[in-house]
Amino acid sequence: MSKPINVYSVPDARKTLDEAIPEIFSRLGYSQKFKLIDTKLVLGYSLIVFAAASFFIDKKIPWEQSKKYQQILVILYAIVCGVQLWFSKFVEKGTVYQGVKKSDKISVGAKYKKYSPEFQFIISNGKSRKVELDTTYTKFFSEEGYLQSEILFSWFKEQLQTLESKKLT
Structure with missing residues (x-):
């Protein structure tokens, strides 16, 4: 029970x-x-990887040298966030x-x-x-x-x- x-x-x-x-x-x-759950996990973990890479680059490389890498990571992060939102709204649908x-x-x-x-x-x-x-x-x-x-x-x-x-x- x-x-x-x-x-x-x-x-x-x-x-x-x-x-x-x-x-x-x-x-x-x-x-x-578990196909839907696995897809959500992959998207979520990829966001964590992008955020961790951004943090690591920010700590190890001076700003002027890391600016282009940070821009790429922010763009990738935004794209994956959009995919995750689309996935939960239109594919997973509750x-x-x-x-x-x-x-x-x-x-x-x-x-x-x-x-x-x-x-x-x-x-x-x-x-x-x-x-x-x-x-x-x-x-x-x-x-x-x-x-x-x-x-x-x-x-x-x-x-x-x-x-x-x-x-x-």
């Missing part, structure tokens, strides 16, 4: 649900893909889980409202079908703030069956 959260805290509920999703889909037979089961691919995204217990899950199986589901946190948490894993598991299982039935029609 998970630790209790404040069910009136949107960030706590969001974090708990996001952390529970990989285990839920693992129980459903999916194995998680995706919290990607998985694969044999030849079936699944992607789960979430859109949370800032001060509301309402949110939306988007479950898609690649490019062909998707289901958009509006729900609330109160459905998956007890009054004491414990995540009710079985309810969440059966809810996702039901939604995947709905997605499969859409695929057949």
Whole structure:
């Protein structure tokens, strides 16, 4: 059983649900893909490398000699920041889980409202079908703030069956 959260805290509920999703889909037979996470890590670490190189150059080489290197590093930093922003806004789009089961691919995204217990899950199986589901946190948490894993598991299982039935029609 998970630790209790404040069910009136949107960030706590969001974090708990996001952390529970990989285990839920693992129980459903999916194995998680980390392509989006790996891309975010590469972009983030490259920003760290550019910043560290700039710091090192600033400390070891006089300003007049290092100015052209600093300009190049700032331009690279700005470009990678732009790519990272574009990636999170248009590629990742709130995706919290990607998985694969044999030849079936699944992607789960979430859109949370800032001060509301309402949110939306988007479950898609690649490019062909998707289901958009509006729900609330109160459905998956007890009054004491414990995540009710079985309810969440059966809810996702039901939604995947709905997605499969859409695929057949």
